[in-house]
Amino acid sequence: MAPERHGGSKVPGGSTGPPRRRPGRPAPNPGERAISPSKPSGARIHGQIVGTLARDVLGGAVAPGDALPNEDLLAARFAVSRSSVREAVKTLAAKGLIESRQRVGARIRPRADWHMLDPDLLAWHPDILHDRPLMAGLLETRRIIEPAAAELAALRATAEDFAALAASLDAMADAAPRDLEACCEADLAFHGGIIAASRNVVLDGLVATIAAALRASLRATNSITTDQARSVAAHRAVLDALRRRDGAGARAAMNAVLDNTEQDLGAV
Numbered sequence: 001m002a003p004e005r006h007g008g009s010k011v012p013g014g015s016t017g018p019p020r021r022r023p024g025r026p027a028p029n030p031g032e033r034a035i036s037p038s039k040p041s042g043a044r045i046h047g048q049i050v051g052t053l054a055r056d057v058l059g060g061a062v063a064p065g066d067a068l069p070n071e072d073l074l075a076a077r078f079a080v081s082r083s084s085v086r087e088a089v090k091t092l093a094a095k096g097l098i099e100s101r102q103r104v105g106a107r108i109r110p111r112a113d114w115h116m117l118d119p120d121l122l123a124w125h126p127d128i129l130h131d132r133p134l135m136a137g138l139l140e141t142r143r144i145i146e147p148a149a150a151e152l153a154a155l156r157a158t159a160e161d162f163a164a165l166a167a168s169l170d171a172m173a174d175a176a177p178r179d180l181e182a183c184c185e186a187d188l189a190f191h192g193g194i195i196a197a198s199r200n201v202v203l204d205g206l207v208a209t210i211a212a213a214l215r216a217s218l219r220a221t222n223s224i225t226t227d228q229a230r231s232v233a234a235h236r237a238v239l240d241a242l243r244r245r246d247g248a249g250a251r252a253a254m255n256a257v258l259d260n261t262e263q264d265l266g267a268v
Helices: 042-058 071-078 082-094 119-124 132-156 159-175 180-197 201-224 228-243 247-266
Strands: 098-101 105-108
Touching: 042 071, 042 082, 042 119, 071 082, 082 098, 119 201, 132 180, 132 201, 132 228, 132 247, 159 180, 159 228, 180 201, 180 228, 201 247, 228 247
Parallel strands: none
Antiparallel strands: 098 105
């Protein structure tokens, strides 16, 4: 006679029943995962620390040369470990905002060292419109690049370029002033399209580098423009000069667009 077997009981179909739990171990709750609050991921925590500290620097709460609070204080502020603080400081150091040294701590670097074309820094900036050095620098950069690009585009643009620029301009006119984001994207497409139509590979590559800064500049200036019709008309004058293959006229028309931008900024 076969000895009696202990353990899971036999059920139809040949499978055994569930194994016995060890004494003292609670039964699993099938709904526990659904009702338990999820903890923030490491990446999310890192992003929160970095973003908050970056906004402190970019917004002027701390100035170049100032020391950051030590790791213990920052860890307490964010309710995180010291290692999380160290990783955040490393990220900000890589973006030029902070210099960190052993036994000395972290300090805010001079503004000239900040990587202000970095899309993250531009996204974290709490008030780009009132950052005078940044807005002035962006406008000066645009004055160096865009009128020259427009002059080249008047000589090199194709029919397809003209069609794309016209579509961007129409989208800009349709969006203004009810949809700031759509107006900004259409404006960016227009300016980027002119640089692309210049058929200069260095300028074209430069657009990718400054795209985030250009978008930030256009979003800020579109938000304060009181006369969208004037802005659209100035852009249309650029396109008209391009179609006439009038390089000098295109340069002058683009300078007029940037003059309007400077006027809007001066009113802030």
